[in-house]
Amino acid sequence: MGALGRGWRSAIALVVGLLVVVGTLFGSxxxxxxxxxxxxxxxxxxxxxxSTHFVEGIGVDGxxxxxxxxxxxxxxxxxxxxxxxxxxxxxxLSEVLATFRSRRPDAPPTVGIRYVRRLVQLEDRxxxxxxxxxxxxxxxxTVADAGAAP
Amino acid sequence: MNGxxxxxxxxxxxTWTRFWFPAVPAARFEIFRRLVYGYxxxxxxxTTTWVRDHGSHDAGLYQPLLIGRLLPLPVPTDxxxxxxxxIVLVGAVIGLAGRSPRAVGAITACAYLQWMVIxxxxxxxxxxxxxxLVALFAAVTVGRxxxxxxxxxxxxxxxxxxxxxxxxxxxxxxxxxxxxYGGWLWANSATLTQALIRRATFVxxxxxxxxxxxxxxxxxxVAFEVATPLLLVPHxxxxxxxxxxxxxxxxxxxxxxxxxxxxxxxxxxxxxxxRLVPVAPExxxxxxxxxxxxxxxxxxxKYS
Numbered sequence: 001m002g003a004l005g006r007g008w009r010s011a012i013a014l015v016v017g018l019l020v021v022v023g024t025l026f027g028s029x030x031x032x033x034x035x036x037x038x039x040x041x042x043x044x045x046x047x048x049x050x051s052t053h054f055v056e057g058i059g060v061d062g063x064x065x066x067x068x069x070x071x072x073x074x075x076x077x078x079x080x081x082x083x084x085x086x087x088x089x090x091x092x093l094s095e096v097l098a099t100f101r102s103r104r105p106d107a108p109p110t111v112g113i114r115y116v117r118r119l120v121q122l123e124d125r126x127x128x129x130x131x132x133x134x135x136x137x138x139x140x141x142t143v144a145d146a147g148a149a150p
Numbered sequence: 151m152n153g154x155x156x157x158x159x160x161x162x163x164x165t166w167t168r169f170w171f172p173a174v175p176a177a178r179f180e181i182f183r184r185l186v187y188g189y190x191x192x193x194x195x196x197t198t199t200w201v202r203d204h205g206s207h208d209a210g211l212y213q214p215l216l217i218g219r220l221l222p223l224p225v226p227t228d229x230x231x232x233x234x235x236x237i238v239l240v241g242a243v244i245g246l247a248g249r250s251p252r253a254v255g256a257i258t259a260c261a262y263l264q265w266m267v268i269x270x271x272x273x274x275x276x277x278x279x280x281x282x283l284v285a286l287f288a289a290v291t292v293g294r295x296x297x298x299x300x301x302x303x304x305x306x307x308x309x310x311x312x313x314x315x316x317x318x319x320x321x322x323x324x325x326x327x328x329x330x331y332g333g334w335l336w337a338n339s340a341t342l343t344q345a346l347i348r349r350a351t352f353v354x355x356x357x358x359x360x361x362x363x364x365x366x367x368x369x370x371x372v373a374f375e376v377a378t379p380l381l382l383v384p385h386x387x388x389x390x391x392x393x394x395x396x397x398x399x400x401x402x403x404x405x406x407x408x409x410x411x412x413x414x415x416x417x418x419x420x421x422x423x424x425r426l427v428p429v430a431p432e433x434x435x436x437x438x439x440x441x442x443x444x445x446x447x448x449x450x451x452k453y454s
Contacts (some may be wrong), residue, residue, distance in 0.1 A: 001304045006171060008235055009291070009308050013170055016284065017315070024323040025330065029275040032218045033266070036331075037277040037324035042318075043332035043339035050344045073203025074272065076348070081273025082211055095208035103206055120347055125340050125361035 045077050050120045050127070055082050055096055057110035058139065067113070072096055083115055083136065093138035112139035160222065170311055171304035177296040177424035180248070181254075181307030182313075182423075183289050184297065185423075188243035189415045190262060193352035197411050201269040205231030213271055218267045226268045233275075237261035251294050259286035263374060277324070281316035285419070288312040297427045302383055310419050313314070317416040321378035321395075328372065337368040345406055354405035374398055381420065392420055 025059035044050065053076070065066030069076060074096075082092050099112040115136040121128045153284075155163070165286070171188065194201070204212075205228035212225055224230045240259030264280055288309040328336040342364045346354050357364055374394055381391045395417055403409050 001171065005305070006167065010166070010170060013308075013315070016312070017319075020280065020316075020319055020323065024326050030214050030271050031268075032217065033263070033283050034281055035275050035277060037280075037320055037329045038327040038331055039277055039324070040326065040341055040345060041327040041331040041336070042341060043328075043336045044341045044344045045342040046338075046343075048320070048340065050340075050347045052348050054259065056205060056225045073200065073206055075200060075274060077274040078272045082213070084273075092211065093211045099206065101212070114449050122340055125343050125364065127358060 016107070022093035024106065044122075046122060047123045048062060048122055050122060051081070052076070052118045052120075053115065053135070054118065055079065055113055055115050057085075057097070057100065057107070058114060059136075060109050060111055065108050065110050067096075067100050071107070072100050073103060087135075089136040090138050093136055094140075097140070110140075112137060114138075170206070170308055173302035173304050174307040174310060175424040176301050176303040176306045177297050177298040177427060178422060179289075179292055179303065179310050180295045181423040181426060182285075182298045182300065183251065183292070184246055184248065185415065185418055186285050186289065187242040187258070189282075189351050189412070190238055190242035190258070191246075194235055194242075194265070197409070198269065201265060202231060202235060203269050203414050204301040205229075207272065214271045215267055215271060215275075217263075218271055223264060223267060225269070227442060231268060232295065234261055234265050238265055248294065248296075251292065252290055255286070256289040259277040259283070259290060262286055264383045277320060278410040278413045280314055280320055284316035284369040285309075285313040285416060300424060300429055313416050317362075317413065317419065318381050320413060321375045325372055325375045334390065337369070337372045338365060340364075342368050349406055349408075351405060351407050357405065371398065389419070392417065 020033040022037040023031045024029075024038075027034060027036050028034045053065050055072070057067050059065045069079070072079070074082075079096070082096075083089050084101070093113050093115060097110065101105070101110070114134055117133045117135050119131045119133060121131075173367055185368070204226050207226075209225050209227070214223070217223075227233075238258060239263045241254055241261060244254045245258055263283060266283065270276065291311050292303075292305050295301075295303070332339060332341065343358065343361065346358050347366070350358070357367075374391075377391060381388050381395070396414075399414055
């Protein structure tokens with residue numbers, strides 16, 4: 001390998017290395033593939049609260065319609081990421097519901113969707129029984145609008 | 151030009167060259183390249199099938215990453231996702247056969263990058279893909295070679311070294327990120343407890359009753375991640391780290407069902423993979439002392 005070959009390979013190594021280091025120090029997820037390596041990098045208070053989130057459909061009679069991650073083709077962290085901004089949450093929920101309906105046409109009819117937080121209080125690193133909190137909701141005006149009627 | 155360099159500069163240049171351009175057997179790289187393409191098939195068809203689901207999402211859920219906004223990438227409709235998937239799959243199959251490694255490799259690397267942009271433009275980014283992407287793009291710089299070619303090659307050495315450095319960067323920079331987002335005492339936090347509450351396996355659930363063990367595990371993880379640059383040192387200690395890395399991933403999988411498969415794949419780049427395939431007798435009879443000709447015949451298909 002000549003000096004030229006070593007030169008451009010060295011330059012690539014430097015640029016890629018610099019980008020990934022700067023990405024971790026100052027970047028955000030948006031910088032992928034040079035995003036910060038931040039999975040599990042947040043510190044959780046040993047006496048704090050751990051929340052998990054899920055969506056569930058609102059059935060015609062107000063009953064709960066189970067929406068699994070598989071049914072909407074998303075991963076838990078993806079759902080949380082999409083529903084995190086409060087100002088666009090209702091709109092995103094309507095899209096999640098639309099995705100659920102198109103992927104699970106045989107599911108029980110739904111007139112809406114709600115976004116729920118499951119809160120677990122930690123006491124000295126040990127979990128206590130969970131509490132459920134509704135964080136957002138989208139309701140289709142009618143069942144027909146919701147695509148449940150034939 | 152060398153004559154005008156000070157001894158210090160020359161020493162740095164020599165160290166740099168030794169580090170980035172080790173003359174490794176071309177076969178080591180070629181076997182790794184085939185493993186990478188084999189993994190792509192597994193990745194797309196088995197381990198990360200959720201990427202395909204993104205084609206069925208409502209278009210409003212697509213939040214393109216910076217790279218997706220800079221490059222004219224289409225919104226991932228079903229057709230776009232399916233087309234991207236097929237380009238990756240076909241590229242990987244051709245790559246596995248060792249055909250046109252530069253052209254097919256470049257197309258496959260770009261298609262897989264787009265596949266990843268599709269994967270991560272819905273609110274969640276994983277960081278274990280970095281070394282795989284580096285490996286795919288670095289592979290393009292090495293021309294056609296054979297899984298039995300033991301010729302020392304600095305080009306192959308550079309491609310492997312890029313992959314290895316990227317692999318180490320994931321571990322080491324995740325400590326930097328822990329300091330950035332979690333503070334210096336991240337390891338005293340309840341982050342693993344949170345992960346266990348959210349996604350523990352039946353093995354992991356038992357750990358929730360052992361909070362001190364969880365804290366110890368966090369310190370152990372940080373110690374391992376800080377030590378990972380030793381993986382790049384040509385000394386026996388690298389194999390201790392390598393074994394620890396494998397152990398780390400096995401435990402993470404057993405406890406949280408998180409499999410860092412691309413990271414595991416890239417850990418293979420550290421191994422003398424050329425030993426997996428015996429040298430062809432006509433190429434290098436000197437290296438055949440421990441290999442019987444019949445076994446050589448078993449892998450005697452032509453690669454180049």
